[in-house]
Amino acid sequence: MTEKAAPSPGSGEDQAQLWNGPAGRAWVEGQVMMDQMLHPFQERLVAAVAAQQGERVLDVGCGTGAVTLAIARQQRPGGAVTGIDISAPMLAAAEARRNAAGLAARFLLADAENHDFPPAGFDMLVSRFGVMFFGQPVAAFANLRRATRPGGALHFFSWRGGTENSFMTLAERVAGPLLPALPPRQPGAPGQFAFADHDYVQEILRQSGWDRIDIAPAAAECRLPADQLPTYLTRFGPLGRVMERLEPAWQQDVLARLLDAFAPFIQAGEVRFTAACWQVTAKA
Numbered sequence: 001m002t003e004k005a006a007p008s009p010g011s012g013e014d015q016a017q018l019w020n021g022p023a024g025r026a027w028v029e030g031q032v033m034m035d036q037m038l039h040p041f042q043e044r045l046v047a048a049v050a051a052q053q054g055e056r057v058l059d060v061g062c063g064t065g066a067v068t069l070a071i072a073r074q075q076r077p078g079g080a081v082t083g084i085d086i087s088a089p090m091l092a093a094a095e096a097r098r099n100a101a102g103l104a105a106r107f108l109l110a111d112a113e114n115h116d117f118p119p120a121g122f123d124m125l126v127s128r129f130g131v132m133f134f135g136q137p138v139a140a141f142a143n144l145r146r147a148t149r150p151g152g153a154l155h156f157f158s159w160r161g162g163t164e165n166s167f168m169t170l171a172e173r174v175a176g177p178l179l180p181a182l183p184p185r186q187p188g189a190p191g192q193f194a195f196a197d198h199d200y201v202q203e204i205l206r207q208s209g210w211d212r213i214d215i216a217p218a219a220a221e222c223r224l225p226a227d228q229l230p231t232y233l234t235r236f237g238p239l240g241r242v243m244e245r246l247e248p249a250w251q252q253d254v255l256a257r258l259l260d261a262f263a264p265f266i267q268a269g270e271v272r273f274t275a276a277c278w279q280v281t282a283k284a
């Protein structure tokens with residue numbers, strides 16, 4: 001297996017640029033909505049940490065900190081949780097939440113792909129959709145394995161494909177013909193669906209030296225308030241990056257068509273959809 005090319009600077013998809021720019025801004029402003037939507041995965045990761053009795057935990061691609069802080073909240077004395085992220089604005093939001101809650105989590109602004117972690121410094125690594133953005137995934141997961149003590153656990157969620165996650169791709173399918181500037185997703189490139197292929201993920205973990213790899217389908221019902229749907233559609237993902245640059249009238253026109261297309265997902269004032277994911281576990 002060969003490494004996939006890192007996103008080229010200037011392509012609009014350079015990951016550090018993206019998460020310190022428009023994607024980071026959208027996640028900070030939409031923090032409450034995104035945490036509500038992805039809450040089922042937070043619960044599963046917190047339960048996994050409790051089951052492993054992991055004392056020194058690293059949350060990879062922790063973003064605005066929901067999972068890191070939920071782990072901090074349930075940790076026993078002597079435990080420590082660190083969140084690492086490449087996005088300065090998202091980490092600033094995480095730190096503000098930690099300070100407001102008086103929790104003891106540590107946040108590290110660094111690239112998890114090549115950060116010089118203390119060897120074997122963690123008992124457990126977790127991630128909620130934060131590990132699909134590495135330009136060199138084998139090198140990144142080898143770096144994360146060295147940061148984990150022998151026998152320590154890896155537990156993360158990643159998205160399966162766009163076909164299984166029609167909620168995540170419907171907006172592009174509806175708006176694509178109207179917006180020539182909307183870049184098509186590059187299959188396998190760093191991004192939301194980079195880990196869609198089971199065998200690809202298996203190979204990355206095998207080559208980076210992880211053991212007892214298990215990659216199981218995981219589904220969860222996700223919800224967000226229906227009145228937040230316009231924000232979700234106009235701010236997040238590849239479409240969000242194009243929508244924010246449109247003339248207001250054009251934006252309204254595209255949004256109206258999107259809302260029509262998303263009507264089947266709305267029930268009782270909520271948007272509801274099933275997230276099709278992989279739950280991935282392994283041992284260092």
Ligand SMILES: C[S@@+](CC[C@H](N)C(=O)[O-])C[C@H]1O[C@@H](n2cnc3c(N)ncnc32)[C@H](O)[C@@H]1O
Pocket residue numbers: 015019034038060061062063064065066067084085086087090110111112113127128129130131133134
């Ligand atoms: C989809 S968001 C998920 C955020 C968070 N885990 C959550 O569930 O709310 C992906 C996160 O991965 C981070 N990220 C992307 N590449 C990274 C890297 N190389 N090192 C550390 N964090 C990275 C992004 O900045 C972003 O915060």
